[in-house]
Amino acid sequence: GNSVTQMEGPVTLSEEAFLTINCTYTATGYPSLFWYVQYPGEGLQLLLKATKADDKGSNKGFEATYRKETTSFHLEKGSVQVSDSAVYFCALLSGYSTLTFGKGTMLLVSP
Amino acid sequence: DAGVTQSPTHLIKTRGQQVTLRCSPISGHKSVSWYQQVLGQGPQFIFQYYEKEERGRGNFPDRFSARQFPNYSSELNVNALLLGDSALYLCASTSGVGNTGELFFGEGSRLTVL
Numbered sequence: 051g052n053s054v055t056q057m058e059g060p061v062t063l064s065e066e067a068f069l070t071i072n073c074t075y076t077a078t079g080y081p082s083l084f085w086y087v088q089y090p091g092e093g094l095q096l097l098l099k100a101t102k103a104d105d106k107g108s109n110k111g112f113e114a115t116y117r118k119e120t121t122s123f124h125l126e127k128g129s130v131q132v133s134d135s136a137v138y139f140c141a142l143l144s145g146y147s148t149l150t151f152g153k154g155t156m157l158l159v160s161p
Numbered sequence: 162d163a164g165v166t167q168s169p170t171h172l173i174k175t176r177g178q179q180v181t182l183r184c185s186p187i188s189g190h191k192s193v194s195w196y197q198q199v200l201g202q203g204p205q206f207i208f209q210y211y212e213k214e215e216r217g218r219g220n221f222p223d224r225f226s227a228r229q230f231p232n233y234s235s236e237l238n239v240n241a242l243l244l245g246d247s248a249l250y251l252c253a254s255t256s257g258v259g260n261t262g263e264l265f266f267g268e269g270s271r272l273t274v275l
Contacts, residue, residue, distance in 0.1 A: 082262050093266040143262040145217050147255050151203030
């Protein structure tokens, strides 16, 4: 079946550091891939997505590239801010508007 | 515009009881999905409804049921509660047009089963 594996957290960084959160997936075919973010006290919200191989999704300085060769969709940001502290979820489209999520990775950014 | 709203936000039940959670989608959205998020885990798909019809069901026991009303709001019911049902229950809505995976989530209903 479909599954998503994310790196364990928490990831602790200082402000302006480079961020990478690893995500790999197992699926039949080439599903659309997503990163969702959950800020403290808020609902999950879509951060970025990619619908086919080699697509790059980007939003708010975050980027992720759909790599079918390595079945990966790693999240990156060049310079994190304290306001980026949140839990990040990698997900794949596993049915009609149905998502399979990873376990989530908590990011903590200190000033 | 209001986002996805869920009620109640928190509730405590005891084993064997039944619970009903409610969700109002974004105006104009016709599809509602339910997810269970156990502490420290990612959300797991429970149900999806579109135009009052069940479109998908995850790997959950028959104690879990849901329905969608003509105004597109939805209820999730869980019978014979177990300790393991303690979780954050998330509702998400989409327009229902196209298979985009772009879901709009509410803040969830946190259920504690004692």
